Amino acid sequence: FAAIENSIEGSVNITQDTLAFEVDLFIQREVVISIQLNLMVAPGTAMADVERIVSFPHAIAQCRGWLALNLPDAEVQASNSTADAARLLATEPDGRTAAIAPSRAADAYGLEVLAADVEDHPENQTRFVLVAADGIPAPTGHDKTSLVVFQRADRPGSLLGILQEFAARSLNLTRLESRPTKQGLGNYCFLMDLEGHLADELVADCLRNLHMKHGHVKFLGSYPAAGSNGDAVRHEASEASLSADDWLTDLRSRILG
Numbered sequence: 595f596a597a598i599e600n601s602i603e604g605s606v607n608i609t610q611d612t613l614a615f616e617v618d619l620f621i622q623r624e625v626v627i628s629i630q631l632n633l634m635v636a637p638g639t640a641m642a643d644v645e646r647i648v649s650f651p652h653a654i655a656q657c658r659g660w661l662a663l664n665l666p667d668a669e670v671q672a673s674n675s676t677a678d679a680a681r682l683l684a685t686e687p688d689g690r691t692a693a694i695a696p697s698r699a700a701d702a703y704g705l706e707v708l709a710a711d712v713e714d715h716p717e718n719q720t721r722f723v724l725v726a727a728d729g730i731p732a733p734t735g736h737d738k739t740s741l742v743v744f745q746r747a748d749r750p751g752s753l754l755g756i757l758q759e760f761a762a763r764s765l766n767l768t769r770l771e772s773r774p775t776k777q778g779l780g781n782y783c784f785l786m787d788l789e790g791h792l793a794d795e796l797v798a799d800c801l802r803n804l805h806m807k808h809g810h811v812k813f814l815g816s817y818p819a820a821g822s823n824g825d826a827v828r829h830e831a832s833e834a835s836l837s838a839d840d841w842l843t844d845l846r847s848r849i850l851g
């Protein structure tokens with residue numbers, strides 16, 4: 595699993611950019627986990643001894659208020675993940691370094707929790723995604739589709755044209771943000787999550803039109819949405835739409851020759 599979004603700090607850009615620009619992987623599922631962060635140290639280390647804090651940048655940002663109040667002079671060092679911060683601390687204990695990580699990391703690496711729940715906001719949740727090289731999970735009726743839309747050209751109304759494809763089909767976007775494409779200043783793409791599955795007629799039709807009209811579309815996956823409940827929702831063509839299709843087919847059948 596890779597962290598992709600946090601309720602406090604927003605998107606995890608390293609994950610977003612990896613999926614958008616560097617690899618061809620499909621999201622298989624997502625989970626949302628409540629995050630409780632702790633300051634942990636090698637056994638015997640006191641708060642007064644701590645001169646350096648190691649953790650994942652998003653985790654550090656989620657605790658900046660607590661750190662400013664309790665360890666204002668400590669040096670901050672980034673790690674690849676909160677688990678990696680705990681591992682590094684356990685591997686090279688120096689009596690001056692602390693890590694910020696969930697409590698299970700302290701249990702796993704034999705560290706002591708010096709201060710619990712050091713995050714600034716109690717409603718701290720992180721969304722994680724599981725990815726694979728191939729395969730799209732079957733629709734469940736409670737699904738989410740993720741994609742990246744690259745513009746053919748940066749022109750007035752470009753984003754509006756993209757959004758109209760969703761609005762015309764009553765497809766609900768649950769996330770929309772822009773990211774630089776790394777190909778020049780001012781060159782952006784759009785990362786989107788929407789309710790529905792590629793197997794749904796209207797979702798498929800929307801993706802087809804996006805690909806045809808608005809430029810390259812990178813499909814990141816259709817997968818079960820986290821915490822889904824209630825009645826299943828499938829975005830199929832409406833009765834009015836099917837009636838219109840029948841009407842048009844009948845008209846075309848009358849073309850001579």
